[in-house]
Amino acid sequence: MTVLKFRVYLEDDSGVYRDIAIKHTQNFQQLHECILSAFGFDGKHEATFYRSNESWQRGREISLAKYDKPYRAEPLLMAETPIGNEIYDTNQHFIYEYDFEKNWIFYLELISVTKEANPKTVYPCVTRAEGLGPQQYNGSPSLDEQYLNIEKKYKLDKSEDVFEEEPENEEEPEDEEEFDEER
Numbered sequence: 001m002t003v004l005k006f007r008v009y010l011e012d013d014s015g016v017y018r019d020i021a022i023k024h025t026q027n028f029q030q031l032h033e034c035i036l037s038a039f040g041f042d043g044k045h046e047a048t049f050y051r052s053n054e055s056w057q058r059g060r061e062i063s064l065a066k067y068d069k070p071y072r073a074e075p076l077l078m079a080e081t082p083i084g085n086e087i088y089d090t091n092q093h094f095i096y097e098y099d100f101e102k103n104w105i106f107y108l109e110l111i112s113v114t115k116e117a118n119p120k121t122v123y124p125c126v127t128r129a130e131g132l133g134p135q136q137y138n139g140s141p142s143l144d145e146q147y148l149n150i151e152k153k154y155k156l157d158k159s160e161d162v163f164e165e166e167p168e169n170e171e172e173p174e175d176e177e178e179f180d181e182e183r
Helices: 028-039 143-154 174-182
Strands: 003-010 013-023 047-052 058-063 093-098 104-114 125-130
Touching: 003 028, 013 028, 013 104, 028 047, 028 093, 028 125
Parallel strands: none
Antiparallel strands: 003 013, 003 104, 013 125, 047 058, 047 093, 093 104
């Protein structure tokens, strides 16, 4: 079964991203839920994907629901649309818009295609996370919580001494004097 890996990042900050692996048979609603989870957002707002090109122009819409807004063409529904059906290029792009009032815009780029899924992996899944994600609402989740998660992930808590102290060596090595004379 083919696995697609997307790099997902905010419109304004490509340094903060999540890589998400998903089977080509899974649908856009599953991808939507994985993106929200990866960035720590709730699922309480409207959302839509747009098929896109490298210039980030919005194409066909793949929406969570049919919203009360004008459409150029009827949107596809996320729950009914397998991701593999919307891949037309090995460098496929999508735009993901979440919470139409706050206007969270994420860019998705297809970065790899693997022919075989790992049988031990539950898809979709985040395979890489870089940077601290944005706060969906003011004050939540707090930066303190995000830093605590990083400390736990990399075992940076103060209880462990990461660096060992070097033993003091009172005698200088004899070879050093010989090296200085040769210069």
